[in-house]
Amino acid sequence: MSEIAVETRAPALRVSGVTHAFGAKKALDDVSLTAPSGAFTALLGLNGAGKTTLFSLITRLYENRSGAISVLGHDVRQQPTRALSRLGVVFQSRTLDLELSVLQNLLYHAALHGIGRSEARRRSLAVLERVGLAARAKEKVRALSGGQMRRVEIARALLHGPGLLLLDEPTVGLDIGSRRAILDEVRRLIDDDGIGVLWATHLVDEIEAADRVVVVHKGRVLLEGRVDDLRARGGSEDVGTAFMAAVAETDRRDKAAEHKTDTAA
Numbered sequence: 001m002s003e004i005a006v007e008t009r010a011p012a013l014r015v016s017g018v019t020h021a022f023g024a025k026k027a028l029d030d031v032s033l034t035a036p037s038g039a040f041t042a043l044l045g046l047n048g049a050g051k052t053t054l055f056s057l058i059t060r061l062y063e064n065r066s067g068a069i070s071v072l073g074h075d076v077r078q079q080p081t082r083a084l085s086r087l088g089v090v091f092q093s094r095t096l097d098l099e100l101s102v103l104q105n106l107l108y109h110a111a112l113h114g115i116g117r118s119e120a121r122r123r124s125l126a127v128l129e130r131v132g133l134a135a136r137a138k139e140k141v142r143a144l145s146g147g148q149m150r151r152v153e154i155a156r157a158l159l160h161g162p163g164l165l166l167l168d169e170p171t172v173g174l175d176i177g178s179r180r181a182i183l184d185e186v187r188r189l190i191d192d193d194g195i196g197v198l199w200a201t202h203l204v205d206e207i208e209a210a211d212r213v214v215v216v217h218k219g220r221v222l223l224e225g226r227v228d229d230l231r232a233r234g235g236s237e238d239v240g241t242a243f244m245a246a247v248a249e250t251d252r253r254d255k256a257a258e259h260k261t262d263t264a265a
């Protein structure tokens, strides 16, 4: 099958049966999920649910030893270069060089992707235009607000034209106006370019009715589907109620199972 046919048929991200442990602690337990192209998929989980661990496996910071992960149909273990070339990432912690200008940060990143100097400049200005920061290109990153820095990181993640964008709790520490601006920006990218987005968060108010949501808790996927379908299925008025009900039910079952083991011992 041709490269284009593979990419058109496959979802932006497919994770199948992935388990990952740190010593005896299972951070992910048989996780399967998809993030389709042209859609906003929220990876919703409390602190410690396993969101960052999953991102570390998708980006190959850790190698997945069980199951499979593919980006636009390219398996990250078997075709790492191809898979990673289709992936853009915004990490939870800030990764810009504060002493370089906005443009220099982007040019540096483009060079790492093997993009030539003049093409890198053209692309950098184009992505900055998209996130509304072209006028700030020559300023030091240090002079920007937290929200603007995040938008530069999104611009940087778009430089090589990815088909999947991963964002790990990108609005942490931002005020409500900046949060809204970043969400609008990312949703526009989905509408304009048809990219797939996986947005890790614990904030239910970042999720809209037409979005897809994957609820993770204690390393397990509890719910997956369109927000309005999940609400209808669970009889909940909002995604937050459905989320907390699923979490409470899992904790109750785990406690009951622990109790059974203790009394049997």
Ligand SMILES: Nc1ncnc2c1ncn2[C@@H]1O[C@H](COP(=O)(O)OP(=O)(O)OP(=O)(O)O)[C@@H](O)[C@H]1O
Residues within 6 Å of the ligand: 022, 025, 026, 027, 045, 046, 047, 048, 049, 050, 051, 052, 053, 054, 202
């Ligand atoms: N390097 C590590 N060594 C040991 N345990 C780890 C490591 N990284 C994560 N964990 C554990 O794995 C589990 C999942 O953590 P992870 O950071 O993936 O969750 P998260 O959903 O991203 O949480 P947060 O919202 O707090 O970032 C937690 O119990 C955490 O303590």
